[in-house]
Amino acid sequence: MTDRLSQQFTFLQEADRLKTVLRASRLADGSRRENSAEHSWHVALYAMVLADQAPAGVALDRVIRMLILHDIVEIDTGDVPLHAGDGTAHDAASHAEAKAAERLFGLLPADQADAFRALWSEFEANETPDARFAKALDRVPPVMLNIANGGGSWTEYDVTLEQFDQRVGRKITGAAPGIWSWIRPRVLQFFTARA
């Protein structure tokens, strides 16, 4: 049991580094860029608050666990901004992320390494209802932050409304249509006012 705890604490100490991984988004008050650890907390809170937007059959506690784990690989890879490289950089990063998942979850006892990696892989594959809802939620906080701070990563990457619909909307519309219906007019208003 002592060895097991030592492995678990090694992983938990390594996980601390996620607090130093910076994302493209800035905080709502615009004061600084957001890190991936505080983002992970925020999106887990989104899941708790927006629970009644989950399609029937979604297990919300699995979604919350997925979201707690979803960015840990960035300790090795860094965050790949959604809008970087004309929106293609994000998809290209998947090999490096799989390697990072091997190393990082591999710090844990074998049973947990397998379980955590499986949950992370399920999220990445975006096929099950739980993963699809989790992925949809993951797209929403940066939208709210960009609106609050006056443009944020949309300004930095010169994102058009069409690109927003393609890169962000396509992940939200199907899995969380109620959220999309609420947020899309607000995004339109923001882009229109800015034009």
Next chain:
Amino acid sequence: MTDRLSQQFTFLQEADRLKTVLRASRLADGSRRENSAEHSWHVALYAMVLADQAPAGVALDRVIRMLILHDIVEIDTGDVPLHAGDGTAHDAASHAEAKAAERLFGLLPADQADAFRALWSEFEANETPDARFAKALDRVPPVMLNIANGGGSWTEYDVTLEQFDQRVGRKITGAAPGIWSWIRPRVLQFFTARA
């Protein structure tokens, strides 16, 4: 439903401010003080990893939800360091925290405001098995960070081993004895080496 979502997003935007609340602990690498949002993520991850240390009857998913919510009141009150004011400042803060819970959870639709406030109050009261395990977990990451960065908040507040046992140990021993058995010798070693 639109009004409901508007209330929920108002709460989620306000919650962003937890990222600007600084704690006494520094990151493991010592580079800066930790904020309460990234701490909340880290301790939720602790709950997932250290699940098998939970006493029988603990509902781990409730513990995770408690930990996601547990520091939100600090948006209004700030973090009260455990070791400040000779270890008494923390207990004295509870009235202000209850007022903060009213205001912040009160931004949500009434049913969620009640449910979230109840979960937060349960955590604060530290009486149910779920709350006691959550409180025990909440005490552990700062210990690991202080050891990693060479003293952290123990140095800042000139904490003795006896004070550590009283303020930190008493919350961990009963609710998570296995964690305490693993961590206490490492703390002793740290304090001994420093003396």
